[in-house]
Amino acid sequence: MKRRDFFKASGAAAAGVAAAGFATPAIAQGVQQWKMVTAWPKNLPGPGVAAQMLADRITALSGGKLEVTLYAAGELVPGRGVFDAVSEGTxxxxxxxxxxxxxxxxxxLLFGSQPFGLRADEQVGWLTHGxxxxLYDEMYxxxxxxxxxxxxxxxxxxxxxxxxxxxxxDLKGLRFRTxxxxxxxxxxxxxAVQAMGGRDxxxxxxxxxxxxxxxxxxxTDSALGFYQIAQNYYWPxxxxxxxxxxxxxxxxAFDALEPSLQQAVEAACKSLYNDVWTEYTTKHALALEQLVAEKGVQVKMLPEDVIVAMGNAAGEVMxxxxxxxxxxxxxxVESFLAYRASISNYMVYADNGQMNARALDYKY
Known part of the structure; x- marks a missing residue:
């Protein structure tokens, strides 16, 4: 997909999206029509694709009783306005x-990512078993x-x-998006940190x-075309x-659903986690090969002293x-830190051990 395909304007962001109360969903012959708003351009590789998968899966697992229509960022509300729009019932x-x-x-913020924090499997492990x-439910x-x-x-x-x-x-004064x-x-x-969407x-x-x-x-980054501007691509x-x-x-709206439909929504979300994660991982690997071979991107590791400085700064944040x-x-915070400590100790023997072994020099 070309970058311009999902950069096209999808309509002006609706003004005054806040609703006085929750709007009753349209119901026809037992079918409820739900609106999903997203923070992404439509079909943006990665999150835009995943959002459509979720809308389709909820519709399917509900047996068609919940018809979910997706509205990309800007079609109904701005991307950064989706939290309030759903909270208020728009x-x-x-x-x-x-x-x-x-x-x-x-x-x-801890439910999404944490500096020097949990990997994808550990993140869902904390929520499901830790x-x-x-706490996620209580906060939201x-x-x-x-x-x-x-x-x-x-x-x-x-x-x-x-x-x-x-x-x-080299980091001091750097104008940086994250x-x-x-x-x-x-x-x-x-x-000098700035927050903005991918196309911005x-x-x-x-x-x-x-x-x-x-x-x-x-x-996702290759689809957005960042390699056209900067060739140094740093990890980790x-x-x-x-x-x-x-x-x-x-x-x-969720509490008003019959139990079977609540289960359909929950099952759609949980069942999609691994599908989305493994698609990202697989396509990241393929895209990186193309970025290096075809776009001249230079893959570089952050210097160790930079990583250590970031770790110390992350510790201050916590x-x-x-x-x-x-x-x-x-x-x-305490729940996250306790889970991180426990899982980190174990991973020395488990995943870390396997990855270190796989990186050794042998014929395979």
Missing amino acids: AELYHAVPAYWGSKSKGI GGQA GRFNLKPFLCGNSGPQWAGWFRDEIKSVE TGLASEMCAKLGM MFQAMQSGALDAGEFIGPW GVGEPSSAEECAVNKE TELREDSDALVKQI
Whole structure:
């Protein structure tokens, strides 16, 4: 898909989207018609594709009793307006990432990604088996939402840089696009952090308003064309070792569903997590090969002292979160840190051991 195909304007963002109360969904012969709003351009490789998969899967698993129509960013509400639109009842559900909602509560950010935090499998493990889902529900319940994880990008990249990064000093004053807790980590290193969508990042880098930025990974990034502006593609993306995608449903609408339809929505989200994650991983690998072979992209590892400095900055961010005045935020942070510590100790023997063994020099 060419970048311009999903850069096309999809209609002016609706003004005054806030609704006084939840709008009763259209019902015809037992069929409820639900609106899904998303933070993405339609069919953007990665999240835009995943959003459509989710809409289709909810419709299918409900036996057609819930017909979900997807509205891309700007078609019904702006991409960054989907949280409020669903909270207020303008639409029944949204597809986005928790990293966009830090202005609501910093506790929300941990459900999506954490600097030097959880991988995709560990993230869903925390929610499913480590007590995270109850905290996720409690936090989003404050905003009249019922949340579910429904996908993950896997490890994100450190980003696209015009100039080579040789030391921590090279980061100071760098105008850089990122989101979530990674923004706070980068700011502590003297970076001038800006949050924006993928196409806005392209335009800002093209105009010179940004020096560098990260979005997702090779599959999505190549579709957005960042390689046309910056050729230095850095890893590892320690700011987001994974990035969970979420579906949040208006809680009043969800509670009004019969139990079988509630189960259909939940099953659609949970069943999509691995499908989305493995598609990202597979297509990231293929896209990276093409970026290097066909686009001249230079893949570079961040210097070790830069990674260590980022780790120290991330530690400061977590310390501050542990001291948050909101008791629920503190609970979320402590739950995350406890799970991270436990799973990190085990992974030394499990996945880390396997990957280290696979990297040894032998004939295979």
